[in-house]
Amino acid sequence: MSRKQHVVGLDIGTTKVCAVVGEVDDDGDVHIAGVGNTPSAGIRKGVVIDIDATTRAIEEAVERAERMAGITITSLNVGVSGEHIASTNSRGVIAVSRGDHEISSADVDRVIEAARMAALPASDREIVHMLPRGFVVDGHDGVRNPVGMFASRLEVETHIVTGTSTVLANLLKCVQRAGLELDELVLEPLASAEAVLTQAERELGVVLADLGGGTTSVGVFAGGGLTHTAILPVGGHHLTSDVAVGLRTPVAEAEKLKLRHGAASIADVREGELIEVFNVGDREPRILPRKVLCEIIEPRLQEICSLLRLQIKRSGFGHLVPAGVVLTGGTALLKGIAPYVSERLELPARVGAPEQVGGMLDAVASPIYATGVGLVLYGVRHGGSKMVRATNGDGILGKMRGWLREMVHGA
Numbered sequence: 001m002s003r004k005q006h007v008v009g010l011d012i013g014t015t016k017v018c019a020v021v022g023e024v025d026d027d028g029d030v031h032i033a034g035v036g037n038t039p040s041a042g043i044r045k046g047v048v049i050d051i052d053a054t055t056r057a058i059e060e061a062v063e064r065a066e067r068m069a070g071i072t073i074t075s076l077n078v079g080v081s082g083e084h085i086a087s088t089n090s091r092g093v094i095a096v097s098r099g100d101h102e103i104s105s106a107d108v109d110r111v112i113e114a115a116r117m118a119a120l121p122a123s124d125r126e127i128v129h130m131l132p133r134g135f136v137v138d139g140h141d142g143v144r145n146p147v148g149m150f151a152s153r154l155e156v157e158t159h160i161v162t163g164t165s166t167v168l169a170n171l172l173k174c175v176q177r178a179g180l181e182l183d184e185l186v187l188e189p190l191a192s193a194e195a196v197l198t199q200a201e202r203e204l205g206v207v208l209a210d211l212g213g214g215t216t217s218v219g220v221f222a223g224g225g226l227t228h229t230a231i232l233p234v235g236g237h238h239l240t241s242d243v244a245v246g247l248r249t250p251v252a253e254a255e256k257l258k259l260r261h262g263a264a265s266i267a268d269v270r271e272g273e274l275i276e277v278f279n280v281g282d283r284e285p286r287i288l289p290r291k292v293l294c295e296i297i298e299p300r301l302q303e304i305c306s307l308l309r310l311q312i313k314r315s316g317f318g319h320l321v322p323a324g325v326v327l328t329g330g331t332a333l334l335k336g337i338a339p340y341v342s343e344r345l346e347l348p349a350r351v352g353a354p355e356q357v358g359g360m361l362d363a364v365a366s367p368i369y370a371t372g373v374g375l376v377l378y379g380v381r382h383g384g385s386k387m388v389r390a391t392n393g394d395g396i397l398g399k400m401r402g403w404l405r406e407m408v409h410g411a
Contacts (some may be wrong), residue, residue, distance in 0.1 A: 009375025
C-alpha cells in the first residue's frame with residue numbers, strides 16, 4: 001500500500017455514531033489518525049428510524065474525525081447490525097474445469113457461486129457477506145487456498161450473512177446523503193473481531209459478544225472463520241432503562257449511575273456502599289445502598305447470558321469454543337462482567353479492546369471503539385478480496401447505489 005493511505009470506519013450505533021480514521025504505512029501497519037463521536041438519535045436496535053437525524057449524526061462524527069486527522073473523508077466502511085440480519089451455512093461442489101486438473105481462481109469463483117445458489121436468500125433479502133470457511137480438495141478438507149493444487153473435485157463450506165434489502169438501503173441512503181461513498185458494508189461482529197480477537201482464538205474456537213446499546217451482536221468463530229451469526233434484541237440501553245424505571249430516575253441519570261456505580265453482580269459490591277439517586281423533577285437526591293442498583297442490573301445480564309447460551313447451542317459449535325467468550329462494546333465496561341459471564345456460561349471470558357493498531361491508541365483503547373477500529377482493520381486486510389464479497393450478480397452495493405442515486409437526485 002502507498003504511504004499514508006487512509007481507511008475509514010463508520011460505526012452507526014443506537015447510542016453513538018463513531019468515525020475512525022486509520023493511516024496505513026508502507027509495511028501495512030495501521031495507525032489511528034482521527035476519531036469522531038456524536039450521539040445517535042436516528043437508530044433503534046441497529047435499524048434506521050429517522051433518516052434526517054442519522055444523516056446529521058454521520059456528518060458530525062465524520063467532520064470531527066476529519067479535523068483530528070487533517071484529511072477530507074470521501075468514502076468509508078460501514079458497520080451493519082440489527083435483528084434483520086440472518087445467517088446460514090452452505091456447501092458448493094464443482095468439477096475442476098481445466099484439462100490438467102489444476103485449480104484456478106475461476107474454479108474458486110465457480111464453487112463459491114455454487115454455494116450461493118444452494119442457499120439463495122428470499123427476494124426481500126440481500127447477501128452482505130459470503131465467507132468461505134474452508135475448501136475440500138478431492139475429499140481432503142482444511143484447505144485454505146486451493147488455487148494451484150491439482151484435483152478433480154472442489155468443494156467449499158461457506159457462511160452466508162444476509163440482511164433485509166430495505167433496511168440496508170435506508171442505511172446506505174443516510175451515508176450518501178451525508179456526501180459519502182460506501183466502500184463496503186461489514187457485519188459488526190466480523191469487524192469487531194478484527195480489532196479484539198487473536199488468530200489463536202479464532203483457530204481454537206471463540207465466541208465474540210459485542211454488547212452494544214440496542215443490540216448484542218454474536219459471532220461464533222471456529223477453525224479460523226465465522227461459523228454462526230446472531231443479533232440479540234437486547235443491549236446496554238435496556239440495562240439503563242431498567243435502572244431508570246427501578247429507581248424512578250431520569251434516563252440520563254440512570255446511565256450515569258450504571259457507568260459510575262454499576263456492577264454485574266451483587267458480590268462485586270462491598271457492604272455499606274451508598275449512592276445518590278435523583279428523582280424525576282426533584283433536586284434533592286435519595287441515598288440508597290449500591291447493591292439496590294446491582295439488583296436491578298443483574299436480571300438483565302442473566303437474560304443476555306441465557307440468550308448467548310442459546311445461540312452458542314444453536315450454532316452447533318458449542319463444543320468447539322475452548323477459547324471461551326470475548327466481550328466488547330460499551331456494556332463490556334461494566335464492573336465484573338467477565339467473571340459473571342464466565343460463571344453463567346461455564347466458559348472462559350475476557351473483555352476485548354482494540355490493541356492491533358498504533359498512533360492514537362489511547363484514544364481508542366476501549367471496548368466501545370471495537371467496531372470502529374475493526375472496520376478500519378477489515379478494510380486494510382480484506383479490501384478488494386473477492387473471498388469476502390457477495391457474488392450475487394451486481395451485488396447489494398451496485399444495485400442499491402443505482403437505486404438510491406435515482407431516488408436522491410429525483411427528490
